[in-house]
Amino acid sequence: MSAQVTAKIQLAAVEKRFSSARGDEQIAVSQLDLDIQAGEFVCLVGPSGCGKTTLINMMAGFDRPSSGSVVIDGKTVTAPSPNHIMIFQDYGLYPWRTVLGNVLFGLQARGVPPAEAKGKALAALELVGLLQSIDKHPHELSGGMKQRVSIARALAVEPSVLFMDEPFAALDAFTRLHLQDEVLRIWTEKKPTVVFVTHDLDEAIALGQRVVLMAPNPGRIQRILDVKLPHPRERTDTDFAVFRKQLFEEFHLVHRQANQTAEYMI
Amino acid sequence: MAFGLKKLILPLITIAIFAAVWQLAAGKYPPEQFPGPTDVLKAIKELADSGVLWGHIGISLTRFGGAYLLAVTVAIPLGLFLGSFTRCHAAIDPLIQVLRPISPIAWFPLAVLWFGIGNAPAVFIIFLAAFYPVLLTTISAVRAVPKVYLMVATNFGAGSRMTFLRVIVPAAFPGIMVGLHIAVGTAWIHLVAGEMLGAQSGLGFMIVDARNFLRTDQIMAGMLLVGLLGLAIYKGMKAAESYIGRRWGIVA
Numbered sequence: 001m002s003a004q005v006t007a008k009i010q011l012a013a014v015e016k017r018f019s020s021a022r023g024d025e026q027i028a029v030s031q032l033d034l035d036i037q038a039g040e041f042v043c044l045v046g047p048s049g050c051g052k053t054t055l056i057n058m059m060a061g062f063d064r065p066s067s068g069s070v071v072i073d074g075k076t077v078t079a080p081s082p083n084h085i086m087i088f089q090d091y092g093l094y095p096w097r098t099v100l101g102n103v104l105f106g107l108q109a110r111g112v113p114p115a116e117a118k119g120k121a122l123a124a125l126e127l128v129g130l131l132q133s134i135d136k137h138p139h140e141l142s143g144g145m146k147q148r149v150s151i152a153r154a155l156a157v158e159p160s161v162l163f164m165d166e167p168f169a170a171l172d173a174f175t176r177l178h179l180q181d182e183v184l185r186i187w188t189e190k191k192p193t194v195v196f197v198t199h200d201l202d203e204a205i206a207l208g209q210r211v212v213l214m215a216p217n218p219g220r221i222q223r224i225l226d227v228k229l230p231h232p233r234e235r236t237d238t239d240f241a242v243f244r245k246q247l248f249e250e251f252h253l254v255h256r257q258a259n260q261t262a263e264y265m266i
Numbered sequence: 267m268a269f270g271l272k273k274l275i276l277p278l279i280t281i282a283i284f285a286a287v288w289q290l291a292a293g294k295y296p297p298e299q300f301p302g303p304t305d306v307l308k309a310i311k312e313l314a315d316s317g318v319l320w321g322h323i324g325i326s327l328t329r330f331g332g333a334y335l336l337a338v339t340v341a342i343p344l345g346l347f348l349g350s351f352t353r354c355h356a357a358i359d360p361l362i363q364v365l366r367p368i369s370p371i372a373w374f375p376l377a378v379l380w381f382g383i384g385n386a387p388a389v390f391i392i393f394l395a396a397f398y399p400v401l402l403t404t405i406s407a408v409r410a411v412p413k414v415y416l417m418v419a420t421n422f423g424a425g426s427r428m429t430f431l432r433v434i435v436p437a438a439f440p441g442i443m444v445g446l447h448i449a450v451g452t453a454w455i456h457l458v459a460g461e462m463l464g465a466q467s468g469l470g471f472m473i474v475d476a477r478n479f480l481r482t483d484q485i486m487a488g489m490l491l492v493g494l495l496g497l498a499i500y501k502g503m504k505a506a507e508s509y510i511g512r513r514w515g516i517v518a
Contacts, residue, residue, distance in 0.1 A: 081423070086417070
């Protein structure tokens with residue numbers, strides 16, 4: 001796998017409106033501006049309803065903003081691209097394909113010749129430590145292993161951006177910590193731009209160079225935290241605790257506001 | 267041991283009790299009215315020895331297999347198509363819902379009028395019996411393909427051909443298998459009905475023919491054979507299913 005091409009994501013006045021069943025309009029994301037540098041690791045955190053999933057879907061091209069623009073590498077995003085791969089919480093693995101077959105999928109879609117595709121797929125599987133399991137089917141794997149397969153599938157096509165939508169939310173605490181370290185290791189090695197959505201504040205501080213805290217009603221950025229700690233981060237360090245405290249305080253503020261708004265609405 | 271007990275001994279005990287009760291009950295009536303299991307076994311042997319039995323079984327199985335395969339080859343592509351195109355499905359679904367509750371047997375008078383007496387009406391009825399279960403399960407299997415499968419395909423830039431052949435079809439496959447399974451059952455049941463009404467051969471005809479000669483033992487022999495062959499077909503289907511399931515990576 002050669003050096004990754006880096007990307008830069010620019011969100012300008014991005015807004016997403018939905019009409020609810022009752023017919024009134026709801027603003028999922030409101031007038032949001034955000035620049036993400038090439039090779040940066042950015043975490044989006046926030047309570048449910050803050051529009052973080054809507055936002056990452058718009059960046060990945062699965063959803064279009066109602067107004068404003070999402071630009072990656074100078075090009076407006078209008079559809080998903082094989083250069084910007086999304087990792088889903090529920091893996092999206094194909095159960096009828098083996099581990100190797102799943103990782104090959106993206107390469108086959110791109111028309112890579114079989115021999116070359118196999119080489120790339122094996123390299124990606126080696127990177128996530130799954131060379132022993134290439135002939136297994138997804139139902140034979142644990143949740144953590146499944147997510148490794150989907151990460152390998154993404155890495156095999158050498159994307160410049162990785163979008164990760166709560167990728168570890170369904171995993172147990174140990175597996176989660178382990179995979180966080182794995183993602184950091186892969187990121188350090190390949191340096192793709194990573195946009196990582198989570199509702200776990202600790203996870204955000206452990207991973208992100210910047211943590212974007214979002215607030216609901218309407219979905220917006222509350223605060224951007226620069227986590228100036230070198231990777232890999234020791235979760236028990238005092239510096240870690242300082243950032244953690246900052247983020248938690250800010251988060252409680254968001255929560256209080258959200259609850260108050262909810263009360264007003266009642 | 268526990269395996270043998272569950273799989274073999276317990277069912278055998280049930281069958282033995284069933285046969286004993288049947289024999290006892292049959293003893294109270296003249297054999298022309300209610301033959302016992304021994305009479306029925308004798309009738310099977312008689313039919314087998316005379317050679318007519320194998321002909322009837324062969325014809326029934328051929329009709330069943332042919333009509334079933336025909337139904338499957340029409341229903342699966344149509345189901346894949348209707349499942350993929352929401353608008354076509356919305357347009358055609360009401361028609362399907364009206365036609366489906368009509369018992370295939372209700373088509374019999376028309377089938378004879380259109381196709382005459384012989385193979386065709388029976389094949390037509392089996393076809394109908396197998397067609398709807400396969401069609402409907404295929405449609406719902408395609409519509410139930412998880413959205414994330416399609417998102418992944420789009421994300422990696424898979425074209426519509428690759429998405430259809432290598433994502434939608436395999437993802438729908440287990441659901442389609444359920445339809446194939448149900449259809450085997452309904453088709454086999456309707457085979458006998460179809461042959462009783464319009465055919466001059468086959469197990470269904472054999473039962474009707476036996477009635478015309480008041481051979482109650484042969485009627486029951488026919489019924490028993492229909493049941494046994496149905497069981498054999500069901501077992502074969504099960505074996506095929508688990509084989510495919512393993513290859514598909516669905517069943518451990």
